[in-house]
Amino acid sequence: MVAACRVSEALGVAAQPITARVQRLLERAGLPTELPGELRGPQLVTAMRTDKKMTGGRVRFVAIEDVGRTRLVDLASSEIVKLL
Numbered sequence: 071m072v073a074a075c076r077v078s079e080a081l082g083v084a085a086q087p088i089t090a091r092v093q094r095l096l097e098r099a100g101l102p103t104e105l106p107g108e109l110r111g112p113q114l115v116t117a118m119r120t121d122k123k124m125t126g127g128r129v130r131f132v133a134i135e136d137v138g139r140t141r142l143v144d145l146a147s148s149e150i151v152k153l154l
Contacts, residue, residue: 074133091137
């Protein structure tokens with residue numbers, strides 16, 4: 071979720087800086103806020119290529135506009151990795 075917020079902010083989709091807020095909420099709930107260490111760079115791209123949201127070589131990324139509001143954005147998996 072935090073990674074999705076970071077990508078959404080980098081894309082200019084997020085209406086406000088939401089990453090810090092979402093990260094604090096997830097930490098208070100005892101939920102993870104970082105990607106597992108084995109999912110970095112090439113490993114993350116490989117994992118995204120098998121995702122059910124992959125269509126025509128692009129990922130239908132769920133971008134976060136605001137808490138409770140999202141939209142789909144088609145991105146190459148390599149674009150997502152660069153934005154993280």
